[in-house]
Amino acid sequence: MTECRLTSAVPAFAPRPAALLWHAACLAVCLIGWCAWSTLCSTVGFAAPPRAAPAPVRPATVSAAAAVLDLTRFPLMNGSRPPLTRTVATLHYQAPGKAAAVYTWNLKHLLQLGWKEAPGGYSTEDLVSGTFTHAGYVLTVTAIPAQEAGFSKVALVNLGNVPLDSLPAPPGARPLFASPVVRMLIAESAVEPTTQEIRKTLEQQGWQPYGDAGPQHFYRKNAIRLSATIGMAPAQGGKTSISYSTELMSAELPALPHAQAISYSDTNKELGFETMQDTAEVHAAYRTLLQSAGWTATTDHPLKVGFRDTTVFRNPPAEMLTLETRVSSGVLRGQLRFRTAEEVQELDRKAKAAAEKEHAQKEDAKEASLPKVVIHLSSGMEVAEQEASRVVLRVRPGKARAASDQLRKSLMETGWKAGTTMQQDLFGTMIFEQSPRAITIVYVDSGLTPAEIRLQGTGIGFDLQPMK
Numbered sequence: 001m002t003e004c005r006l007t008s009a010v011p012a013f014a015p016r017p018a019a020l021l022w023h024a025a026c027l028a029v030c031l032i033g034w035c036a037w038s039t040l041c042s043t044v045g046f047a048a049p050p051r052a053a054p055a056p057v058r059p060a061t062v063s064a065a066a067a068v069l070d071l072t073r074f075p076l077m078n079g080s081r082p083p084l085t086r087t088v089a090t091l092h093y094q095a096p097g098k099a100a101a102v103y104t105w106n107l108k109h110l111l112q113l114g115w116k117e118a119p120g121g122y123s124t125e126d127l128v129s130g131t132f133t134h135a136g137y138v139l140t141v142t143a144i145p146a147q148e149a150g151f152s153k154v155a156l157v158n159l160g161n162v163p164l165d166s167l168p169a170p171p172g173a174r175p176l177f178a179s180p181v182v183r184m185l186i187a188e189s190a191v192e193p194t195t196q197e198i199r200k201t202l203e204q205q206g207w208q209p210y211g212d213a214g215p216q217h218f219y220r221k222n223a224i225r226l227s228a229t230i231g232m233a234p235a236q237g238g239k240t241s242i243s244y245s246t247e248l249m250s251a252e253l254p255a256l257p258h259a260q261a262i263s264y265s266d267t268n269k270e271l272g273f274e275t276m277q278d279t280a281e282v283h284a285a286y287r288t289l290l291q292s293a294g295w296t297a298t299t300d301h302p303l304k305v306g307f308r309d310t311t312v313f314r315n316p317p318a319e320m321l322t323l324e325t326r327v328s329s330g331v332l333r334g335q336l337r338f339r340t341a342e343e344v345q346e347l348d349r350k351a352k353a354a355a356e357k358e359h360a361q362k363e364d365a366k367e368a369s370l371p372k373v374v375i376h377l378s379s380g381m382e383v384a385e386q387e388a389s390r391v392v393l394r395v396r397p398g399k400a401r402a403a404s405d406q407l408r409k410s411l412m413e414t415g416w417k418a419g420t421t422m423q424q425d426l427f428g429t430m431i432f433e434q435s436p437r438a439i440t441i442v443y444v445d446s447g448l449t450p451a452e453i454r455l456q457g458t459g460i461g462f463d464l465q466p467m468k
Contacts, residue, residue: 057136057161057162057163057166058222059160059161059162059221059222059223059224060137060160060161060222060223060224060248061222061223061252062088062223062249062250062251062252064223065088065089065137065158065160065161065223065248066088068134068135068137069113069115069134069137069139069158070088071086071087071088071089071090071091071156071158072086072087072088072091074091074109074156075109076093076095077095077096077097077102077105078096079095079096080093080094080095080096081093081094081095081148081151085266085267087250087266087267087269088158088248088250089157089158089223089247089248089249089250089266090155090156090157090158090250090266090267091154091155091156091157092153092154092155093153093154094146094148094151094152094153094154095143095151095152095154096150096151096152097150097151097152098145098152099125099126099127099128099143099144099145099152100123100125100128100143101152102128102143102152102154103128103129103130103141103142103143103154106141106143106154106156107130107141110132110139110141113134114134114135115132115133115134115139116132116133116134117130117131117132118130118131118132118133118180120179126144126145127142127143127144128142128143129141129142129143131179131180131181133180135161136161136163137158137159137160137161137248138158138159138160138161138180138181139156139157139158139159140155140156140157140159140181141154141155141156142154142155143155157247158247158248159180159181159245159246159247159248160223160224160246160247160248161224162224162226162246164178164180164182164183164244164245164246165178165183167183167202167226167228167244168197168198168201168202168205169185169187169242170185170187170188170189170194170197170198170242172187172188172189173185173186173187173188173242174186176241181245182243182244182245183243183244183245184241184242184243184244185241185242185243185244186233186236186239186240186241186242187239187240187241187242188239188240189240190238190240191215191230191231191232191240194230194240194242195217195230198217198228198230198242199217202219202226202228205221206221207219207220207221207226208220208221208254208255209255209262210225210255210262210264211255211261211262211263211264212262215229215230215231216228216229217229217230218262218264220249220252220254220255222252223248223249223250223251223252224246224247224248224249225246225247225248225249225264226244226245226246227243227244227245227246227247228242228243228244229241229242229243230242230243247266249264249266250266250269250338251266251269251338252293253269253270253271253321253336253338254289254290254293255271255273256273256275256277256282256285256286256289258275258276258277259273259274259275260273260274260275261273261274268337269337269338269339270335270336270337270338271335271336271337272333272334272335273333273334273335273336274331274332274333274334275331275332275334276331276332277332278332279302279309279325279327279332280302282323282325282332282334283301283302283309283311283323283325286311286313286323286336287311290313290321293315294315294316295313295314295315295321296313296314296315297311297312297313298311298312298313298314299311299312302323302325305324307326308324308325308326309324309325309326310322310323310324311323317341318341318344318345319338319339319340319341319344320338320339320343320344321336321337321338321339322335322336322337322339323335323336324337364388367387367388367389367461368388368461370388370389370457370459370460370461371437371459371460371461372460372461372462372463373411373414373439373457373460373461373462373463374414374463374464374465375391375407375410375455375462375463375464375465376410376465376466376467376468377393377464377465377466377467378403378406378467379466379467380395380396380399380403381393381394381395381403381453382394382395383464384452386462386464388461388462389456389457389458389460389461389462390454390455390456390457390462391454391455391462391464392452392453392454392455393452393453393454393455394450394451394452394453395450395451395453396450396451397445397446397447397448397449397450397451398425398445398447398451399445399451400428400443400444400445400451400452400453401423401424401425401428401443401445403443403451403453404423404428404430404441404443404453405423407441407453407455408421408430408432408441411432411439412432415434416432416433416434416439417432417433417434418430418431418432419431419432419433419438425445425447426444426445426446426447427442427443427444427445428441428442428443429441429442430442436458436459437457437458437459437460438457438458438459439455439456439457439458439460440454440455440456440458441453441454441455442454442456
């Protein structure tokens with residue numbers, strides 16, 4: 001009977017943020033289903049015979065994976081809440097209905113896209129999970145009840161296109177468990193030499209070390225992040241357990257060779273790291289590294305934004321990378337974040353809206369501080385438009401000249417001096433001054449339609465009051 005150990009696939013001791021816990025829980029549920037399926041097959045005599053390792057597959061790029069399935073464009077159930085996470089590789093959201101119904105809805109849409117449900121799914125009244133394959137890619141789907149009544153949480157996670165049985169196995173290692181989600185081995189050698197041998201072989205195959213979390217070691221190649229968890233196998237006489245799994249990344253973010261404390265978040269499409277190199281060295285190294293991938297820095301040197309040194313990179317598809325670093329306790333800590341062209345457009349829109357709002361607020365404050373000039377309106381004057389320093393009045397046809405003359409007399413009675421004045425029946429202009437302030441009155445009257453009188457203040461605001 002096949003042995004299944006969840007702790008080998010999803011280490012309980014590795015600290016994770018909430019999104020990663022949800023991700024890990026989904027993988028664990030898929031693993032439960034595969035354990036059950038494997039156990040059934042071995043019990044009834046249908047266990048698959050050993051087969052040779054497949055030829056290595058080129059790990060997917062983001063663009064290649066998105067051509068097969070882009071979860072930013074995958075449909076959501078009607079009435080769903082806005083997604084908690086929505087990237088090319090990961091989709092987390094809450095949908096109305098019980099877990100089984102929510103799972104079935106997503107199943108239907110995946111089948112329409114050519115995906116096939118693999119055996120070994122897991123289903124209870126409150127939890128449904130399954131694994132899907134298409135074009136060499138593996139996808140997990142999990143639905144569980146949400147805290148909000150009448151809703152279920154659903155998670156779709158693309159694990160990429162790397163067959164787990166193509167990953168290196170030490171000489172003499174025997175398989176313990178295998179599924180599209182996780183592969184487990186038992187090696188005869190001790191933990192440390194096994195770890196070093198696997199690391200050496202993976203690096204020879206082009207995998208870049210991408211951080212560690214205790215016995216869990218991460219590697220990256222293109223847009224695939226590989227996890228190799230290596231530790232002492234319990235009750236195996238000093239032998240070593242090896243557990244492989246992969247996930248698709250929504251951003252191909254390179255790490256510098258000597259970076260430490262590397263972490264990756266697909267939700268934020270962000271790489272975190274620490275290094276003993278200084279600010280100039282790190283930013284220069286990323287300029288060189290990213291230039292070969294088509295990225296161009298927008299400035300010649302890092303800009304100081306708050307307490308962070310920042311370099312922004314752009315590429316021909318209008319995407320953006322932002323490198324931010326800061327020194328803390330003698331260590332340089334950095335983040336490299338990716339934004340899609342759509343996200344950049346949204347950032348630009350929000351920045352423009354914020355700038356316009358700030359400008360409007362400053363103008364409002366400026367206008368509110370202006371000294372006010374009282375304009376007395378007769379009963380025949382109608383206010384068509386009004387701002388702090390600009391007013392448009394309407395009067396009956398043929399009445400604009402007389403109404404403007406009335407305004408002229410009122411202003412002169414309060415100390416305003418008449419400057420340039422031109423008054424005719426059809427149009428007229430009058431300027432009044434109290435240096436450095438001024439008021440301009442312009443009227444147009446065709447005699448056929450309502451006439452307009454425009455007042456424009458310089459250095460003053462208007463306070464419109466009915467004539468007593």
